[in-house]
Amino acid sequence: MADPRPDTLFAPAADVDLARSRALRAAAVGLAACAIGFVIDRDHFYRAWLIAYLLFLGIALGSMGLLMIQHLSGGAWGVFRRIFEASSRTLPLLALLFLPIVLGMGTLYSWTHADRVQADEVLRHKAAYLNTGFFLLRAFVYFAGWILIAWTMTRWSRRQDEGDMSVNLRLQYLAGGGIVFYTFAATFAGIDWVMSINPHWFSTLFGFMFIGGHGLAALSFTIVVSTFLVRRAPMEHVLRPSHFHDLGKLSLAFVMLWAYFNFSQYMLVYAANLVEEVPYFIARISHGWQYLALFLVLFQFAVPFLLLLQRDLKRMPYRLVWVSLALLVVRYVDLFMLVSPEFAPTGANLHLLAGEPESRLFVHWLDLAAPLAIGGLWLWMFFTQLAQRPLVAFADPYLRDALETTGGH
């Protein structure tokens, strides 16, 4: 790999085409099921769609965040840059898939109902922020910003491939500003799309939890795709155990970050014992939800933590990939846990129901159909983008270090 030739660095076309057509078929099945769900059980459809949507949005945004961090930090993990870039370039599709959530605002968010807001003093005071027009305007700003950043970064990256080294510094400046925008926008998006489902509850840690989840999902996804690619040319000559080791270490850090944020939030709420904050956790440790909470403590922290501590596992892609696949599933369960306990088993937002009854643990068949639909479409878009450019950003100023046998990090 002393002198990588660009034309040999594209993804293996046959395998990628196969992945794309499989993704499309999965999407077709999922979308058909979702269409039925939309007709017969609209409340559940919107709720399930939101959860599945957040998972794949998290992968795309997390990849964009990692891409920007990579431009700022440099280093050998730039070998994964094209995966991050392809993920980021799925954002226009995700903006489109956001439309059902806009349609479902009425059943997802109780603050969209004027009579609810009038009857509730807290909501009256929050109405300056939580109102339909401003919500849509914010969503527009988030997506416009994210897509602009993703597109500019990947366009400049292509110019770098073409030999224009003047973009190197500009990429760093954009990455610096882009991280600031992404962090603010994702924090507010988390508040808008998830936290406001229960309009009385608030947590200042929520934005960071949301973003930490993006990072973990994006890293897990990158490990899965890299394990797919490392069996095939050209990446079999590029990716080495040390590269997987790096991603594994970062995954371990994000697993710990998840535990840190979630525990901090829990401990502060436990310590303060305030009437506005406590119901959020009471809902999640009773009526069957406590088993899911325990599941998350075990499988989003304890088990992956102990597994990822091991050096050998992180250096063996075929073992690491199972941890990463499991983490993606657990990410979905975690998002389910964020959203669903605020809904009645009928799929209606509890805060829209008279007397606000309590939720009982429930899983609906749409909770399987929605990730299939969105995931299929998203993977199709991802592989389409991945196939368009060489898999190695061969003009990356740090790449020579990355490919050397005594490589850095």
Next chain:
Amino acid sequence: MAEFETPAALVAATEQARLHGYRQMDAYSPMPVEELSEALGLRRTRLPRLVLAGGVLGGLAGYGLEYWSQVITYPLNIGGRPFHSWPHFIPVTFETTVLGAALAAFVGMWALNRLPQPYHPVFNVPAFARASVDRFFLCIEATDPKFDRHATWKFLESLHPAGVSEVVA
């Protein structure tokens, strides 16, 4: 002992030496070179397990301290919470876990490396002063069964080093 100008050359030379059957050797570098330990065929150290043990002990000690003081010896009613309010114990437990692991890593590293070591025969080679600046050294030790003063010297020269020297103990 042979002197090299790049870490890659050192790693290549070490691999060659192993292929030729040398085992009792050590490499010196001004910065960590990850591939070296593999090339040298070093056994995995016991340090990770020591650190884990230190962390577990530290965590248990921290939680034990909280439990003993809050529940057994000096129970205080704070806002009507149970004496054994475990969420409040976690930050201290976390900190003492880190402390235990860090102390185990620090002390263990010194002990396992038999440091401090103010004298070592390689210091007798004047060129070795650059081992902490910009030169990389591979030393085949006389205790190696394959060691032969003449043959080993010739072998080291065949690796295209920047220089070969004899270490006098």
